[in-house]
Amino acid sequence: MKRFSESTVRRLSHYYRVLEEVHAEGQRMISSHLLAEREDITSAQVRKDLSYFGSFGRRGLGYNVEHLRTEIRAILGLDRRWRVALVGAGHIGAALLAYRGFRDQGFDVVAVFDSSAERVGKTLDELVVQDISKLPECGDIEMGVIATPVRAAQEVADMLVAAGVRGILNFAPRKLRVPEGVAVRTVDMTMEFESLSFALSQTRGKSRRRAGE
Amino acid sequence: MKRFSESTVRRLSHYYRVLEEVHAEGQRMISSHLLAEREDITSAQVRKDLSYFGSFGRRGLGYNVEHLRTEIRAILGLDRRWRVALVGAGHIGAALLAYRGFRDQGFDVVAVFDSSAERVGKTLDELVVQDISKLPECGDIEMGVIATPVRAAQEVADMLVAAGVRGILNFAPRKLRVPEGVAVRTVDMTMEFESLSFALSQTRGKSRRRAGE
DNA sequence: CGTTCCTTGTGAAAACGTTCACCTGCGGCT
DNA sequence: AGCCGCAGGTGAACGTTTTCACAAGGAACG
Ligand SMILES: NC(=O)c1ccc[n+]([C@@H]2O[C@H](COP(=O)([O-])OP(=O)(O)OC[C@H]3O[C@@H](n4cnc5c(N)ncnc54)[C@H](O)[C@@H]3O)[C@@H](O)[C@H]2O)c1
Ligand SMILES: NC(=O)c1ccc[n+]([C@@H]2O[C@H](COP(=O)([O-])OP(=O)(O)OC[C@H]3O[C@@H](n4cnc5c(N)ncnc54)[C@H](O)[C@@H]3O)[C@@H](O)[C@H]2O)c1
Numbered sequence: 109m110k111r112f113s114e115s116t117v118r119r120l121s122h123y124y125r126v127l128e129e130v131h132a133e134g135q136r137m138i139s140s141h142l143l144a145e146r147e148d149i150t151s152a153q154v155r156k157d158l159s160y161f162g163s164f165g166r167r168g169l170g171y172n173v174e175h176l177r178t179e180i181r182a183i184l185g186l187d188r189r190w191r192v193a194l195v196g197a198g199h200i201g202a203a204l205l206a207y208r209g210f211r212d213q214g215f216d217v218v219a220v221f222d223s224s225a226e227r228v229g230k231t232l233d234e235l236v237v238q239d240i241s242k243l244p245e246c247g248d249i250e251m252g253v254i255a256t257p258v259r260a261a262q263e264v265a266d267m268l269v270a271a272g273v274r275g276i277l278n279f280a281p282r283k284l285r286v287p288e289g290v291a292v293r294t295v296d297m298t299m300e301f302e303s304l305s306f307a308l309s310q311t312r313g314k315s316r317r318r319a320g321e
Numbered sequence: 322m323k324r325f326s327e328s329t330v331r332r333l334s335h336y337y338r339v340l341e342e343v344h345a346e347g348q349r350m351i352s353s354h355l356l357a358e359r360e361d362i363t364s365a366q367v368r369k370d371l372s373y374f375g376s377f378g379r380r381g382l383g384y385n386v387e388h389l390r391t392e393i394r395a396i397l398g399l400d401r402r403w404r405v406a407l408v409g410a411g412h413i414g415a416a417l418l419a420y421r422g423f424r425d426q427g428f429d430v431v432a433v434f435d436s437s438a439e440r441v442g443k444t445l446d447e448l449v450v451q452d453i454s455k456l457p458e459c460g461d462i463e464m465g466v467i468a469t470p471v472r473a474a475q476e477v478a479d480m481l482v483a484a485g486v487r488g489i490l491n492f493a494p495r496k497l498r499v500p501e502g503v504a505v506r507t508v509d510m511t512m513e514f515e516s517l518s519f520a521l522s523q524t525r526g527k528s529r530r531r532a533g534e
Numbered sequence: 535c536g537t538t539c540c541t542t543g544t545g546a547a548a549a550c551g552t553t554c555a556c557c558t559g560c561g562g563c564t
Numbered sequence: 565a566g567c568c569g570c571a572g573g574t575g576a577a578c579g580t581t582t583t584c585a586c587a588a589g590g591a592a593c594g
Contacts, residue, residue: 152555158573163572164572167573168562203413297490301490302333309398352541353542368544376542382541
């Protein structure tokens, strides 16, 4: 089966977001140029990305907003709902639970687990926090979110995999070892800070260029 | 001035983290192979990455852990402290404030801003939440974190830039327009979910090679 | 001192991703 | 209808990143 680059998939998400906006504004058609403009992408890149998956546009006209939106939904797997388990009901976990954006895109957090006696049993955003030992029994879950301290992350990942999860969103700053067929995306905020720190260190002392937009 | 790829910088962060671990374990030397092993990188990649910045190893021996650690600290700009302003004292903002990891790496959140009357004046993690209108007056800040709703993100970015910030960590799912010389890193969790959703949709049924990243 | 076993640093090659350039198809206009 | 301008699709060119392969440096040891 063909593989698609991670960057292409990321950009599909961008396009999808732009399409949602444009759709809300009532636009019927959109050109690759306009689709590119809102984010920082060239029109050729847009066309190339979309061409990997099919021919969705019409020459001379551009893309039908509603149609392309539907197509990208299907490509990204957003034409269904996903059952997500959250492990670690701490600061990050609570913030994620409170966020409505995930549900809006089809990601339903249906179970929350923690190991701390203080948290287990409490209700958080309409979900009762369960003990982590109950994870294996929690039915049909497709994705897991790891929001535990780094030392527990690998163990939790193993449990999630054992429970049948094939996609993990990991907030612990650590590479997780998972079997083939399980996808992991790690969000590492410290690394983002370090990347900024590097960028700022590099430009230090450089002549201040005018703010050319 | 020479430019370095974003991926190289990311990996430097990885190496740095491994070095911290290995240092704590008391190891004196480490080979590129061992340095690579803990994350999912080849030893050639490690050597290539490091070679962009200098010759830090010794043939036949590997790298001195303490020395390489110091060098990478300097390269990433972690041999100093950074003053960070946080804008948006909501769910994500509160979670970030509570996190000690940033301070440990030299990132000090020294001011918190919000626009809501409910939040302004409250104390959060030893910092008094200030009204956003006070942002321009808040001394010497190098980085900003945007944890506001998406509709406020661009405006806040403009204010941060006006206040002299040259690095922005953005949690709002939106591309920010900033002048040249200002670095932005956007953490978009919905996009990560969508990336997982895509990966799972692709591998549906058939088991294929796609281990964790 | 020579041999052996490591491991780095780095050109060169390969793989990968992005941009270019152009052909084709479509609607509108005269 | 015929022409024009617009815009998608796509092979080829280009640039960047990763991998390969190996020469050279270094330590240990008899
Ligand atoms: N809070 C942040 O802003 C932030 C920033 C960057 C990275 N992170 C990372 O995110 C993760 C979570 O951070 P946080 O601030 O929410 O931490 P936290 O301490 O607030 O929450 C962690 C939760 O995980 C629970 N837990 C511990 N072991 C567990 C186990 N084995 N099974 C189930 N639950 C378990 C704890 O009881 C706690 O409720 C950490 O790995 C941290 O490094 C957090
Ligand atoms: N919470 C999550 O898990 C999560 C996940 C993904 C993305 N995000 C994004 O992160 C951002 C923050 O999310 P949140 O859940 O923390 O939201 P939140 O509503 O809890 O907090 C937002 C805060 O920003 C403040 N604010 C609004 N306008 C402001 C302005 N102009 N200046 C200063 N402060 C202002 C509000 O008063 C509020 O306190 C949003 O853009 C959201 O899309 C959050």
